[in-house]
Amino acid sequence: MSTPAEYYRSLPPVSKFYGVTCLMTTTAYYLQLYHPQYIALFYGDVIKRFQVWRLVTNFFFLGEFSFPFAIRLIMIAKYGVSLERGPFDKRTADFVWMLIFGAFSLLVLAMVPLLWTPFMGSSLVFMILYVWGREYPNARINIYGVVSLKGFYLPWATLALDLIFGNPLKPGILGIVAGHLYYFLTVLHPLAGGQYIFRTPLWVHKVVAFWGEGTQINSPVQRDQHAGVAFRGRGYRLNGNRSTNREQQQQQPRTDSTTPQQPNAAGGVAFRGRSHRLDASN
Secondary structure, X not given: OOOHHHHHHHOOHHHHHHHHHHHHHHHHHHOOOOOHHHOOOOHXXXXXOOOOXXXXXXXXXOOOOOHHHHHHHHHHHHHHHHHHHOOOOOEHHHHHHXXXXXXXXXXXXXXXXXXXXXXXXXXXXXXXXXXXXXXXXXXXXXXXXXXXXXXXXXXXXXXXXXXXXOOOOHHHHHHHHHHHHHHHHHHHHHHOOOOOOOOOOHHHHHHHHHHOOOOEXXXXXXXXXXXXXXXXXXHHHHHHHHHHHHHHHHHOOOOOOOOOOOOOOOOOHHHHHHHHHHHHHO
16 A cells, blocks of 8 residues: 555646645635635736735636535546546646636626626546546546446436535536537537647647646657757758768879878878888898
8 A cells, every 4th residue: 555655756747736725725725814805806807906816816716615625626636637647648738728728718707797706726636537537438437435327327326416405506517518518519519520629729838848747749849959959050061071081092093012101281190191101221
């Protein structure tokens, strides 16, 4: 059995970063290091006071330490990790782009007053659940050891549990809408014969490559043109020397073995000089 430290190191980078950030955000709130209103999504403060960080920080607050908070964190650790190790294996940039697109979609939906919520972290978790359920529709899931259902119904079952425990349903519904929009653009529409235009932007690949975590296969990020210049330079100089010497040899006239060779001012002066001195001494 692995230790907690080994389990932590084995987690994929994106899910680990998001889960740990959510845990640290709630811990800081528990220690009264800040008030949630300073990180909540208020478009008035974003536009009038240029507090643009609210567009990002609201996704990292999953609520106070409670049973719903623990469930959300477990969902990130289980289903987010499963997605990143499964369908998004060696596609770290694509997984990051999925979360960015989901967050952007939720921000657009929150512009509608009836759909606005101050914290949309739970909605992003529901998006992860929805995409996981579509990727693993036939996986069997046991909820509290009582209910067994297929993976396709996981987000809806979680929504029903929120209703039972008295949690608001709006965050979950918004997350399902964002997840379906992403899955439609990346999977359903191309399978129906539509053109696949929803590709991960190049700047996301560059950010992930700069981050240095995860792996990317067939990444469009170009290698640095200045990388390996010393090796290519030495190869070029060697080829140049070989071609120069070959041309000099072709241009040099053939001489008879009895004819004394004259020292050449071109390359190889030291070698031909010694040979001339030996012949002269004999």
